[in-house]
Amino acid sequence: MVTIYDIAKKANVSAMTVSRVINKSGKISDETKKKVEAVIKELNYIPNNSARNLITNKTKILSLMVTDITNPFFTNVARGAEDKAMQMGYQLLLCNSDENVEKEAKYMEMLISTRTDGVLIAPANDSSKRNIRNLSKHGIPFVLIDRNIQDLECDQVLSDNETTTRKLMEHLISQGHKNIAIINGPLEVSTARERYQAYIDTLKIHGIPLNRNLVMESEFRDSDVSSAIHHLLELPESERPTAIFATNNFIGMSTMKTLKKLKIKVPEGIAIVSYDGIPNYTESESILTVAEQPAYNFGYLGIQLLIERIEGTAPEKARKIVLPADIHIRASSIHKIE
Amino acid sequence: MVTIYDIAKKANVSAMTVSRVINKSGKISDETKKKVEAVIKELNYIPNNSARNLITNKTKILSLMVTDITNPFFTNVARGAEDKAMQMGYQLLLCNSDENVEKEAKYMEMLISTRTDGVLIAPANDSSKRNIRNLSKHGIPFVLIDRNIQDLECDQVLSDNETTTRKLMEHLISQGHKNIAIINGPLEVSTARERYQAYIDTLKIHGIPLNRNLVMESEFRDSDVSSAIHHLLELPESERPTAIFATNNFIGMSTMKTLKKLKIKVPEGIAIVSYDGIPNYTESESILTVAEQPAYNFGYLGIQLLIERIEGTAPEKARKIVLPADIHIRASSIHKIE
DNA sequence: CTGTTAGCGCATTCAA
């Protein structure tokens, strides 16, 4: 392995001078600088970050913890995160928690061991708090995206769940729906709680009584909503939902699939609105009404806040960015009923 | 920061003993082992990998270089890679080259600096060879996925482009198509070359003369195929394509969009078959006939080969895994013509 | 502007 000493010897300078040239620190004469740079190129020298980290306590490695990169929402988060990280000279480690706090904990240990400079986290659920505290205990900054955690004061990039949910619900209500079911993720996830609360609030505002039979809980990942839907369909005629509000993309997709299997027409039989976009690859295909969140910006801005925190350019007070979603009304919900 | 010396002092042993407990190396009495482990837990000690790397020359960090993580194909590659890496105790760095050799080169430098243990690469194109040689020069093992590089002997996980292309083409031919256009990626990418060659060969086998006017080149990313399609539509009636073979997902999607904009019916006006699946999220939506590659396995197996190479359990000879694709015949190509 | 010394946290080597 080529080291700064090899460079130093060949260039007839000290190792320190080589170090200074590499880091552009201190004053170096143009002459020696050029000489050193020539040797570096000649020997194809690339600094060893491990050695550097040991002294500087900086790895220039950031980490992204998502629940599942194959969720298109998180795919775009990752892309935004990576772009900003690269732009700022950082690399990005990818972690999938699978909504599992234990797996998340294991990752956190590895990240701490790696001495990552900071972590952008979409926490599995409220119990992730312990894992995050562990990070903090080791002096590693973090920023939350998508999901917040109760009683945890920190930088966050979140979605405006209240407004967005209200818009989706009011769209359904404007179509004449009164029996609107919600198929939600687990309530220990903040986004599930907020969307549920906004669901309740919107019904109330519009004088529609809340029917607990229409409130279903599923998973945000590996969601199989068929039992929930069977349950809904077995309700007496007067309670049976004419519309379903799915609180994330996987739930929305699973709902579409299940209704198709049951040969229930969308939107005539049951209308659907869903949170999150699924990529509208070919335009001709999408029929699902969705609230599309600016996923790329979650990652991009999240990394920006994180780097500001790491490099000490952030204000001491925690910052909270709340982003709006784009509502795309499509065929799955366009059908007026009495 | 807590170090092994802090642990050693508190446990009344030497630092070396602590190191041995952590690494499960050498013989340690049960008693001291328990004592040390208790102190480690108490002080919440986590080893510093930078220090460890400096000695062992192992980072337990693997890297994945793809052209764009938002391409669903690579999203699944990443997921497979991450799963296998995690299972084997490695972390995964994510890099997007954007099909750009210079950006790829910059990443390579960072990866070398980080002393990644190995890299799983979908190279931008044949010119990536220089970047890969740079890796090798620094003793970093690598495995190619999806795309190979001419005259580069190394472990690879590739797709059976010949068989798959032939199946797609013969499906079109069986529907009566003779004027079949191909919209391809740049020929400096191996997959583009192989799919083109198989396109030519299949035509030949079936006695259909190759018409150069039906051969279009676009991009695998940011593909705007509208000019290509306009060109195809301006051909005289006798040459005008009745079917299009798109050689990757982005090209396939762009083709669908463009035809829709031009109000050309698929498959009646023009039939389409495409390489790569686009995730069939809601089942009801997909109409595109595709050859779906086992993306997850590209990542999973690629990392497996890579780790075997790193840990010295691989045979010296380069290995080449060729995976088949699943053909999904859908509406976009089901329409017999004269 | 340049060099010397020291030490980051840990594992390898050798000795006990």
Add this chain to the structure above:
DNA sequence: TTGAATGCGCTAACAG
């Protein structure tokens, strides 16, 4: 079974 000395490659602090 345990410990002491040494050095991985680099930079911070100081000296010149």
